[in-house]
Amino acid sequence: MSRTGFINARLVDPASGRYEFGNLLVEDGIITDLGSRLFADAIPDGIEIVDCRGQVLCPGLIDMRVFTGEPGAEHRETLRTASLAAAAGGVTTFIVMPNTNPVIDDVALVDYIERRARDTGIVHIHPMAALTKGLGGREMTEIGLLKEAGAVAFTDGDRSLNDALIMRRALSYAAHFDALIVQHAEVPELSHGVMNESELAGRLGLSGIPAVAETIMIERDLRLLELTGGRYHVSQVSCAASVDVIAAAKKRGLKVTCGVSAAHLSLNENDVQSYRTFFKISPPLRSEDDRRALVAGLAEGTIDVVVSSHDPQDAEAKRHPFAQASYGAIGLETLIASCLSLVHNGEITLQRLLGALTHVPSDLLGLGTGRLAVGLPADLVLIDIGASWIVQADGLRSISKNTPFDDRRLQGRVLRTVVGGRTVYTQD
Numbered sequence: 001m002s003r004t005g006f007i008n009a010r011l012v013d014p015a016s017g018r019y020e021f022g023n024l025l026v027e028d029g030i031i032t033d034l035g036s037r038l039f040a041d042a043i044p045d046g047i048e049i050v051d052c053r054g055q056v057l058c059p060g061l062i063d064m065r066v067f068t069g070e071p072g073a074e075h076r077e078t079l080r081t082a083s084l085a086a087a088a089g090g091v092t093t094f095i096v097m098p099n100t101n102p103v104i105d106d107v108a109l110v111d112y113i114e115r116r117a118r119d120t121g122i123v124h125i126h127p128m129a130a131l132t133k134g135l136g137g138r139e140m141t142e143i144g145l146l147k148e149a150g151a152v153a154f155t156d157g158d159r160s161l162n163d164a165l166i167m168r169r170a171l172s173y174a175a176h177f178d179a180l181i182v183q184h185a186e187v188p189e190l191s192h193g194v195m196n197e198s199e200l201a202g203r204l205g206l207s208g209i210p211a212v213a214e215t216i217m218i219e220r221d222l223r224l225l226e227l228t229g230g231r232y233h234v235s236q237v238s239c240a241a242s243v244d245v246i247a248a249a250k251k252r253g254l255k256v257t258c259g260v261s262a263a264h265l266s267l268n269e270n271d272v273q274s275y276r277t278f279f280k281i282s283p284p285l286r287s288e289d290d291r292r293a294l295v296a297g298l299a300e301g302t303i304d305v306v307v308s309s310h311d312p313q314d315a316e317a318k319r320h321p322f323a324q325a326s327y328g329a330i331g332l333e334t335l336i337a338s339c340l341s342l343v344h345n346g347e348i349t350l351q352r353l354l355g356a357l358t359h360v361p362s363d364l365l366g367l368g369t370g371r372l373a374v375g376l377p378a379d380l381v382l383i384d385i386g387a388s389w390i391v392q393a394d395g396l397r398s399i400s401k402n403t404p405f406d407d408r409r410l411q412g413r414v415l416r417t418v419v420g421g422r423t424v425y426t427q428d
Helices: 079-088 107-120 143-149 164-175 199-204 212-228 240-251 262-266 269-274 288-300 335-344 350-355 359-365
Strands: 003-013 018-027 030-035 048-051 056-059 061-066 091-096 124-127 180-183 231-234 256-261 305-307 380-390 409-419 422-426
Touching: 003 350, 003 380, 056 350, 061 079, 061 256, 061 305, 061 335, 061 359, 079 091, 079 107, 079 409, 079 422, 091 409, 107 124, 107 143, 143 164, 164 180, 164 212, 164 231, 180 212, 199 269, 212 231, 212 240, 240 256, 240 288, 256 262, 256 288, 262 288, 262 305, 262 335, 288 350, 305 359, 335 350, 335 380, 335 409
Parallel strands: 003 048, 003 056, 061 091, 091 124, 180 231, 231 256, 256 305
Antiparallel strands: 003 018, 018 030, 056 380, 380 409, 409 422
16 A cells, blocks of 8 residues: 655645645545644654645646647647646646547547546546537537547537527537536637737737627527526636626526636736737737736636636747737646736635636536545645746747746746646656
């Protein structure tokens, strides 16, 4: 039997409200005891000891929105390199989007992702399956069969399902399986720009995407949700109006949830002024007022989860004028560090932030993890929330290097990541 004791830790478990200094015991990959009284008398022999030195020990992070290049575009990212980046960022579970080649729209592809995840053996990986065949937006996939095969939710990834009839059918059909429908909320006809529609876009000479393109799609889908029942999740919100619409829907009792990316919590449209294409993401970075509304929405619970929206793009895809460059930025390795600025600034509590990265996404996806609790797998992350470091793109583990945080100083760093009791990352 392997036994590891994590001592002198600040145990933080948002699901239970635990916040105390204490110790945690892992036996054969399972948490078997924890708390301030553990090892109060003495540490038994035969236990490997990890001294946490007062740093935060919390459940491993769960990232609900990760794009990879495998299968079909492994030059951008493989499941293995994404796993290495995830481990370095404290992410012990991530969910891959179906935007691959071929698309994850049948049982064989779901099985492929799960087998490759087991072969990689670093962190847990689960697929979201395509909501429509080939991501074409015209014909639903076999939701029941795909869920049975292991798909944790259904989405067309970075494409909106624009057909209202198909969305109505999908919500209605998915309700029979308690399957989660995930939408990239954007009206395509209003989304031909490259940055947020604003006075700044006009000065920069760049075409704009209005925030209303997102809000209209959410409002439409919520009406369909009210009609059909089921569970609906907005993958990312980016503006104040969308937060207000979702808050109102929650008050009406609709089963709606939403996420926000770490980039949208930390950056705004002013970052685009440099024309650096690493800031070209979808949905676009909005105004500072919108960013503040997103932070407030997360703090009060209207926004449920935080995601990296990790979307690796090769150098050639980004080495173009801003208008022609591909959308996307990597974010697995900087996920927690970029968000901790909100804690340091007093805009959100550490418990709320970590909850949006652990037990809340776990509950949405039915994973049964994201907690420090006896009997659960020891998926853990040790974080020095005060450590300062400068992001160097070349030092990140992703194959692609398109991080919007390049050369930025962040405060908060992952020291150790543990998956099933096995250490998969330690800071050099």
